[in-house]
Amino acid sequence: MSLFSKAxxxxxxxxxxxLVGFFVFRAKIQDKESVLRFLSTLGIDLALPFLSxxxxxxxFNPREFPNWYIYPLWWLGLxxxxxxxxxxxxxxxxNGKEFFLSLFFQNGIFFPVALISGLFGSDxxxxxxxxxxxxxxxxxxxxxxxxxxxxxxxxxxxxxxSPVFIATILAIVIKLAxxxxxxPNFLKSTFQAIGALSTPIIFLILGGNIYLDLAGTxxxxxxxxxxxxxxxxxxxxxxxxxAIKFLRIPHPLSIIFILQCAVPPxxxxxxxxxxxxxxRAFVNQLFVASALVSMVSLPFFLYIFQKxxx
Numbered sequence: 001m002s003l004f005s006k007a008x009x010x011x012x013x014x015x016x017x018x019l020v021g022f023f024v025f026r027a028k029i030q031d032k033e034s035v036l037r038f039l040s041t042l043g044i045d046l047a048l049p050f051l052s053x054x055x056x057x058x059x060f061n062p063r064e065f066p067n068w069y070i071y072p073l074w075w076l077g078l079x080x081x082x083x084x085x086x087x088x089x090x091x092x093x094x095n096g097k098e099f100f101l102s103l104f105f106q107n108g109i110f111f112p113v114a115l116i117s118g119l120f121g122s123d124x125x126x127x128x129x130x131x132x133x134x135x136x137x138x139x140x141x142x143x144x145x146x147x148x149x150x151x152x153x154x155x156x157x158x159x160x161x162s163p164v165f166i167a168t169i170l171a172i173v174i175k176l177a178x179x180x181x182x183x184p185n186f187l188k189s190t191f192q193a194i195g196a197l198s199t200p201i202i203f204l205i206l207g208g209n210i211y212l213d214l215a216g217t218x219x220x221x222x223x224x225x226x227x228x229x230x231x232x233x234x235x236x237x238x239x240x241x242x243a244i245k246f247l248r249i250p251h252p253l254s255i256i257f258i259l260q261c262a263v264p265p266x267x268x269x270x271x272x273x274x275x276x277x278x279x280r281a282f283v284n285q286l287f288v289a290s291a292l293v294s295m296v297s298l299p300f301f302l303y304i305f306q307k308x309x310x
Contacts, residue, residue: 002303003119003299003302003303003306004299004300004302004303005299006118006119006299007115007118007119007298007299007302007303008295008296008299009118010114010115010118010119011111011114011115011294011295011298011299012295013114013118014110014111014114014199014203015203015291015292015295017200017203017204017207018203018204018206018207018210018291019207020204020207021203021204021205021206021207021208021210021211022207022208022210022211023207023211024204024207024208025207025208025211025212026211033212035208036205036208036209036212039201039204039205039208040205042197042201043197043198043201043202043205044163044164044198044202045162045163046163046194047194047195047196047197047198047201048109048163048164048195048198049163049164049166049167049195050167050191050192050194050195050198051113051194051195051196051198051199052131052164052167052168052171052195053167053168053170053171053191053195054171054188054191054192054195055122055127055128055131055195056128056131056132056168056171056172056175057171057174057175057180057183057188057191058123058128058188058192059123059124059125059127059128060125060128060129060132060171060172060175061125061175062175062176064125065125065129068129068132068172071129071132071133071253072132072133072134072135072136074133074249074253074257075133075134075136075137076136078257078260078261079137079140081239081243082103082104082106082236082260082261083104085103085235085236085239086100086103086104087100087104089103089231089235090103093224093227095224096279097273097278098273098278098279098282098283098286099224099228099286101145101269101273101283102228102232102265102269102283102286102287102290103228103231103232103236103265105141105145105265105266105268105269106260106261106263106264106265106266107263107264107265107266107267108134108137108260108263108266109130109131109134109137110198110199110202110203110267111259111263111264111294111298112130112256112259112260112263113127113130113198113199114199115259115298115302116130116255116256116259119302125252126252126255126256129252129253129256130256131164131168132168132172133253133256134260135164135165135168135169136165138162138164138165139161139162139165141266141268142162145269145272202267205267206267209267209270209271209284210284210287210288220285221282221285224282224286225285225286225289226289228286228289228290229289229290229293232264232265232286232290233262233264233290233293233294233297234297236261236262237258237261237262237297237301238301239261240257240258240260240261240262240301241258241261241301241304241305241308243257244257244258244305245308254305255305258301258302258305259298259302262294262297262298262301262302263294263298264287264290264291264294265283265286265287265290267287269283269287270283270284270287
């Protein structure tokens with residue numbers, strides 16, 4: 001099976017889970033918002049930290065990746081580049097904060113985890129490298145979003161020092177100290193099983209959020225959605241490929257880099273936009289358009305990535 005076909009199957013499977021979530025929340029579930037909050041806590045604050053901890057303990061070897069400590073600096077450089085590009089295209093198209101935030105904040109964990117696991121196996125070291133690369137992303141998100149939206153709330157330290165960040169640091173320290181052998185196997189298996197729940201839960205949440213936001217929407221802004229898709233799904237990954245080539249970004253950072261450039265927006269953006277009184281439905285429209293097109297665009301750019309030998 002070709003890389004394109006495998007990547008298409010992975011993306012389609014995740015969006016299939018989101019579709020299930022859409023129809024589940026379309027059913028007569030009482031207090032849908034409370035159910036979504038519970039699932040979000042379960043997926044992001046519990047399952048995701050266990051996933052990060054377990055994959056680093058199992059798959060990360062500091063000797064194979066001696067420069068692991070500079071990976072977050074590559075994330076910082078990528079974030080700066082995406083920020084400038086997002087600002088440029090937002091000003092160029094005369095769109096607002098919702099458009100900018102949807103461009104700027106990529107779905108940097110769940111789509112890449114699903115794709116890397118599907119393409120290379122759940123035991124691949126690339127998954128562990130991904131969590132090290134992006135360890136500061138959750139904290140950055142919860143600092144920048146309120147500032148951009150003008151939300152009058154103090155930063156919550158439990159979000160700035162997130163559970164997934166703590167789990168990542170703890171796993172790295174254990175690996176560097178060579179203490180992973182002292183962890184009982186049943187404990188490792190438990191952590192791995194809980195962590196495996198994170199991606200399905202998040203995509204179920206995605207389907208539920210889409211239902212809540214789009215169910216009552218009568219107008220779909222096709223023009224802005226198409227412009228957004230052109231930028232997010234095609235221009236960003238093209239520029240990502242150029243950056244990988246000219247900066248000579250090594251493997252496995254290169255595969256993570258192109259995925260960060262090519263994935264749809266972060267699913268949490270609509271929620272915080274809604275809390276700030278912004279156009280949450282519009283943000284979800286942008287996400288839906290980008291996610292649907294990503295079924296083809298993501299496999300396409302991974303195929304180009306492979307053909308170029310990057």
